[in-house]
Amino acid sequence: MVGYEGGSQIFEENKTKIKKNMGRSPCCDESGLKKGPWTPEEDQKLIKYIHKHGHGSWRALPKLAGLNRCGKSCRLRWTNYLRPDIKRGKFSQEEEQTILNLHSVLGNKWSAIASHLPGRTDNEIKNFWNTHLKKKLIQMGFDPMTHRPRTDIFSTLPQLIALANLKEMIDYHSLEEHAVRLQAEAVQMAKFQYLQYLLQTQTQPSAASVGASSNNIANTPTSCFSDLETFNLLNSLVPIKDSPDSNSITQLDLSSSSAASLPGLTNSIPFSHLPDLQIPCSYQTPLNKDTINQANPPPEFTVFSQGNNSPNSPWPPSSSSTPCPPSKVAPPFVTQTTSSLNTLGDASSTTTSSYGGEAPTVWQELLLEDPLFHEIA
DNA sequence: AATTCAGTCAACCGCAAACCG
DNA sequence: CCGGTTTGCGGTTGACTGAAT
Numbered sequence: 001m002v003g004y005e006g007g008s009q010i011f012e013e014n015k016t017k018i019k020k021n022m023g024r025s026p027c028c029d030e031s032g033l034k035k036g037p038w039t040p041e042e043d044q045k046l047i048k049y050i051h052k053h054g055h056g057s058w059r060a061l062p063k064l065a066g067l068n069r070c071g072k073s074c075r076l077r078w079t080n081y082l083r084p085d086i087k088r089g090k091f092s093q094e095e096e097q098t099i100l101n102l103h104s105v106l107g108n109k110w111s112a113i114a115s116h117l118p119g120r121t122d123n124e125i126k127n128f129w130n131t132h133l134k135k136k137l138i139q140m141g142f143d144p145m146t147h148r149p150r151t152d153i154f155s156t157l158p159q160l161i162a163l164a165n166l167k168e169m170i171d172y173h174s175l176e177e178h179a180v181r182l183q184a185e186a187v188q189m190a191k192f193q194y195l196q197y198l199l200q201t202q203t204q205p206s207a208a209s210v211g212a213s214s215n216n217i218a219n220t221p222t223s224c225f226s227d228l229e230t231f232n233l234l235n236s237l238v239p240i241k242d243s244p245d246s247n248s249i250t251q252l253d254l255s256s257s258s259a260a261s262l263p264g265l266t267n268s269i270p271f272s273h274l275p276d277l278q279i280p281c282s283y284q285t286p287l288n289k290d291t292i293n294q295a296n297p298p299p300e301f302t303v304f305s306q307g308n309n310s311p312n313s314p315w316p317p318s319s320s321s322t323p324c325p326p327s328k329v330a331p332p333f334v335t336q337t338t339s340s341l342n343t344l345g346d347a348s349s350t351t352t353s354s355y356g357g358e359a360p361t362v363w364q365e366l367l368l369e370d371p372l373f374h375e376i377a
Numbered sequence: 378a379a380t381t382c383a384g385t386c387a388a389c390c391g392c393a394a395a396c397c398g
Numbered sequence: 399c400c401g402g403t404t405t406g407c408g409g410t411t412g413a414c415t416g417a418a419t
Contacts, residue, residue, distance in 0.1 A: 035388080035389075036387095036388075036389090037387075037388075037413095038387090038388090057404080058404075058405070059403080059404065059405095071404085071405090072389090072390095072404095072405085073388080073389085075405075075406090076387090076388070076389080077387090077388085079406095080387075080388085081387075081388095108408065108409090109407090109408090110407075110408065111406075111407060111408085122406095122407075122408080123386085123387080123388090123408095124386085126408075126409085127385075127386055127387085128386095130385095130409095131384065131385060131386080132384095
């Protein structure tokens with residue numbers, strides 16, 4: 001019997017723990033049922049009974065199995081400890097990454113997360129999160145709930161320290177991967193904002209355009225942007241809806257979104273008229289619609305998954321591991337080029353970008369260092 | 378050697394959803 | 399549909415461990 005072999009190993013572990021009186025001290029509730037750590041004998045009774053009869057009604061089980069425990073306690077002991085398919089021991093890098101990915105979408109839905117990790121219990125994952133991953137994220141300056149850089153003043157210092165020590169933190173391998181994705185999201189965000197800017201300037205002349213030279217992208221009069229350029233940029237942000245993976249959820253469903261229309265292509269509804277755009281989140285673990293529906297993510301989590309069919313943006317980007325900037329990166333980028341756009345709308349010249357008027361923040365500087373960001377400029 | 382303290386994890390508690398008559 | 403029961407889930411607790419002092 002598979003479970004029994006595992007069980008005897010557990011008995012030995014448990015014997016040691018009981019000897020050392022590990023865990024809560026036993027006490028009795030009002031009905032006289034035993035609480036606290038399980039003895040090897042109790043474990044054996046429970047395993048024997050479930051192997052023979054299945055658990056059936058948990059409420060009835062203790063009596064039938066000869067245990068002086070409540071059904072709830074028996075269920076917990078079985079599901080979290082005695083079940084034969086439980087995988088014990090250290091979490092692997094893959095498991096850690098999966099937990100991070102799923103937690104960024106699902107939040108503290110431990111049972112939903114556990115369902116993606118065979119052999120791991122929700123309790124185990126919860127403990128691992130609270131004792132390891134949460135702390136690591138905080139240490140790196142991320143809000144463990146939103147998976148985004150913390151914006152409160154107390155977080156600034158650890159965040160900067162974390163950035164400064166990124167190389168030393170190379171052993172945080174999976175977290176680095178996480179950070180890479182977050183940074184990629186920052187680039188996507190920048191593209192969104194730049195796109196917004198493009199669309200805005202196409203529908204109304206920007207203040208920045210007044211008196212600007214004709215070869216300055218950001219300051220160029222709106223008519224100088226081709227629809228093709230805008231479309232190309234949009235393509236780099238939005239995976240094609242009918243991807244080969246029919247279950248994948250696209251970042252933005254243009255066919256149903258009010259943002260579907262591009263100026264000059266169909267009806268003109270600029271992105272700036274939309275509610276705040278969420279930063280697209282990417283996940284290495286494929287998520288399907290069922291997962292999302294089951295998980296019922298809270299409204300503040302807009303769920304995206306990155307398709308691999310984006311024609312212009314490699315994914316994930318190969319750039320350095322830098323977390324994404326705060327969700328509101330404000331002013332339009334002031335971008336200067338030394339030559340003009342070609343007929344396809346590609347900038348074939350050297351381009352430098354900066355944030356209009358204000359000294360760039362750490363995040364903005366990092367973004368400006370990213371070659372991917374310059375692809376759009 | 379003794380003490381302190383942060384980390385770990387099994388187990389409990391209470392609430393809410395699901396189930397059932 | 400309703401009310402009672404059962405099950406599942408997430409948050410919290412607290413004893414043990416081991417490193418630091």
